[in-house]
Amino acid sequence: MRRIAFNEGWSYKKLDIDEEFKNVILPYDCMLRENRSDDSPGGCNNGWFEGYDYEFLNEFERPVEKTVVIEFEGIYHRAEVYCNGEKVGYRPNGYLGIVADLSNALKQGKNQLRVISRGADIPNSRWYTGAGIYRPVNLYTADENYIPLNGVKIKTLSINPAVVEVALAAHGDGEAKISVTNGDEMVAEASAPANGSVRINIPDAKLWSPEAPELYTCKVEFNGDMCEQRFGIRVVTCDTENGFCINGKRVILRGACIHHDNGLLGAATFTEAEERKIKILQKCGFNAIRSAHNPCSKTLLDVCDRLGMMVMDEYADSWYVHKTKYDYAGFLEEWYERDITDLVEKDFNHPCVVLYSLGNEVTETAEKRGVELYKAMQKVVKSLDTTRPVTCGINIGFNQAAYKGHSFFSDEKANRNAEDFKNLGTEKSNHRKWMFGPLFTRLNAILPGCDKATREAFGAMDVAGYNYGILRYKHDRKKYPNRIILGSETFCEDAEKAVKIMTRDKCIIGDFVWTGMDHIGEVGLGAFEYCEYAPTFIHTKGWLTSGSGRVDITGKPLPEAYYMKAAYGLLKKPVIAVKPVNHNGERHSPSGWKFTEAVESWAWTGCEGKKAKVEVYACGACVELYLNNRKVGSRSLKKHCRVKFNVRYKSGTLTAIVFDNRKREISRRSIYSVDDATELRVEPETEKAESGKLCFVRMRLTDTNGITKVLKRERIKVKVEGGELVGLGHACPYNDDGYTGNETGTYYGEALAIIKAGNGDKISINAVCESGTATSEIKVIQ
Incomplete structure (x- = not known):
């Protein structure tokens, strides 16, 4: 089918509210533009955004082809x-697409599409969802005989020799011509029945793997219709003898859980934002992501x-027990067969997808009904795809409580919390999390009854997903020698221990930290903030993001990310981080999910003589620390x-030097104090941007040497010519401004702007703050 991007020509307004329609280009997150209020029932879950229903309209001419299908990837x-x-x-x-055949509903000339999205029914999630048509829309056209969406499925049968099976499901009968290319090189040709399959040998095949993600293109031609499908040649195996393997080689999943939002852009899905996110996570040492807790976008795949x-693509956060009043629990049992079918259809040809997860912290698995539901859903998966293992993330302590009749989740609690949403973020309850969160959660997994509450569910899974269950690994591996375990959700501070366990035991196949990148909603969950940035530790509407990420909401890796990279044995040079010296002795906001509030800086002007708590992350035998060439100590x-x-x-230079076992220097790194001058710098991450695409611009308050002044706080006003400012903000989880204005504060001296390139030849950026003005330009490619 011919694909036509259908993201322009749309307008929207709040449903049943007397207001003008606004013109928008999709994807578009309506919720990000709404007011945040302490009276919003979404509360801490969605960042206090008010919720509304929306109406979208688009008028268009009927295409000339007989068959017209529209696909909304996410509403x-x-x-x-x-x-x-x-x-x-x-x-x-809200995370799986709608594919609608418009052929019989269309008329000659002008036609109208009307889309209604519901968002007034909050709370409907435990995190920020966004609202509206937030993923791309495509129109597909064809004549009478054609290859429909998902009509081509490609499966690797073997890698030595490399053989793939191409299965076709066309509208109409006849022969289809198939060709496989690697770039411009034709590597194989074949023909097959339009509703049949064929095996194709790929000579000298280049296999897909995380280290070498080689891709091929399969082109199918049928009765004048044409479909191109990218694929990779790779085989996933997972067993007790070899562990998790790609193409026969063991791979440890160094994973990060991520929510679906794109930071300052809200839930809107853009290729440039997804690619930037993945590249940042890879630089931090991660080789896998978990789409917590919903199906991810095609763009991300x-x-x-x-x-x-x-990728571990996940289906749902709730099954038939509500976690929030209006969540998906009211729909799953009726819809799971179609949902899972569409999930697998979406993922099937993507080599990156190596695991399916059917749920997260679903305490239903502590009872027979829930276990039977898991089996039924897994059966649907297996009927469509036998090439990938299936799991489900189980919070073992939650299951134990549910098994004993004290479930953490229930319909009654969900209804009560919806009425009492203003009390969900009290400082008292969050202080308990801060004091006991990690330890309490770990210990919950080894309480009496945990085994009984999980063994039936784990026994039904290809891979047992343990949320915060690291203290059970040794016990359960001994008791259940055929059980394969995945740390489906884990604490950052457990990374080192997890790596050692996974290295020793092939049946512990990976670890997914909560979280890889910060996200909107679940406000303050992972934040260590001082009163300077967070005037209240009660999670009211000023709080916007979770603060749980190893990478902050602007895409900057935090020291915790470097700790994890060191735990993986991948950190080439030491990283030095310092707890804010200006806040010594002060209490910060409570969290059970934060590891350290240290900042990668020695720019603590005005703190001469104060105690500095320094952390160094490194791979080697020992590290020595020097301040202004004087040795501080060795560890x-x-x-x-x-x-x-x-x-x-003391102002000057702080240096860490790493040595091997023979006392030979491996590497070193220094951080520096700053001089008195302050200037604003505007630093685009790329020199060029395609028209209509996004570019990301870091803004920093620095000294004359370009060192960030982390103690400097100023307001920055941004003006853009030749493009559109689509996101502006800083990384602090407490943020009254939001991300849709043209002015922002700074957080430890930094902020980020996101700009959509226009149709001219350049983007001009002008930023103004108390310390001065800075400008920059980005070349636009048409």
Whole structure:
């Protein structure tokens, strides 16, 4: 089918509210533009955004082809699609697409599409969902005989020799011509029945792997219709003898859980944002992501295919027990067969997808009904795809409580929390998390009854998903020698221990930290903030993001990310981080998910003589720390890749030197104090941008040497010519401004702007703050 991008020509407004339609280009997150209020029932879950229902309209001419199909990749949620007043599509799930055949509803000349998305029914999620048509839309056209969406499926049968099976499901009968190319090189040709399959040998095949993500293109021609499908040649195996393998080679999943939003862009899905996110996570040492806790976008899968990032695609956060009042629990049992079918159809040809997960912290698995539901859903997966293992993330402590009749989740609690949403973020309850969160959660997994509450569910899975269950690994591996275990959700500080366990035991196949990148909603969950940036520790509407990421909401890796990279044995040079010297002795906001509030800086002006708590992350035998060429001390790295030093702050240079076992220097790194001058710098991440595409611009308050002044706070106003400012903000989880204005504060001296390139030859950026003005330009490629 011929694909036509259908993202322009749209307008929207709030449903049943008297207001003007606004013209928009999709994808578009309506919720990000709404007011945040302490009276919003979404509360801490969605960042206090108010929720509304929306109506989208688009008028267009009927294409000349006989068959016209539209695909909405994501509308949140309970979406309805009308064509010329006729209802042609509906889906309650906000993360799976709607594919609607418009052929019979269209007329000659002008036609109208009307889409309704529901968002007034909050709370409907435990995190920020966004609202509206937030993923791309495509129109597909064809004549009578054609290859429909998902009509080509490609499966690797073997890698030595490399043989793939191409299965076709066309509208119409006849022969289809198939060709396989690698770039411009033709590597194989074949023919097959339009509703049949064929095996194709690929000579001298280049295999897909995380290290070498080689991709081929399969072109299918049938009765004048043509379809191109990218694929990779690779085989996934997972067993007790060899562990998790790609193409026969063991791979440890160094994973990061991520939510679907794109930071300052909200839930809107853009290729450039997804690609930037994956590249940042890869630089931090991650080789896998978990789409917590919903199906990810096609755009993200395309990026992961190209870059070699493995994906665990997840289905749902709730089954039939509500976690929030209006979540998907009211729909799953009726819709799971179609949902899972569409999930697998979406993922099937993507080599990056290596695991399916059917749920997250679903305490239903502590009872027979829930286990039977898991088996039924897994059966649907296996009927469509036998090439990937299936799992489900189980919070073992939650299951134990549910098994004993004290479930953490229930419909009653969900209803009560919806009424009492203002009390969900009290400082008292969050202080308990801060004091006992990690330890309490770990210990919950080894309480009496945990085994009984999980063994039936784990026994049904290809891979047992343990959320925060690291203390059970040794016990359960001994008791259940045929069980394969995945750390489906874990604490950052457990990374070193997890790596050692996974290295020893092939049946512990990976670890997914919560989280890889910060996200909107679940506000303050992982934040260590001082009163300077967060005037209240009660999670009211000023709080916007979780703060849980190893990478902050602007895409900057935090020291925790370097700790994890060191734990993986991948950190080439030491990283030095310092707890804010200006806040010594002060209490920060509570969290059980934060590892350290240290900042990669020695620019603590005005703190001369104060105690500085220094952390160094490194791979080697030992590390020595020097302040202005005077040795502070030495620490062994044999047991831990994170070591600590106490030193009195003094301006100058702080240097860490790493040595091997023979006392030979491996590497070193220095951080520096700043001079008195302050200037604003505007630093685009790329020199060029395609018209209509996004570019990301870092803004920093620095000294004359370009060193960030982390203690400097100023307001920055941004003006853009030749493009559109689509996101502006800083990384602090407490953020009254939001991300849709033209002015922002700074956080530890930094902020980020996101700009969509226009149709001219350049983008001009002008930023103004108290310390001065800075400008920059980005060349636009048409």
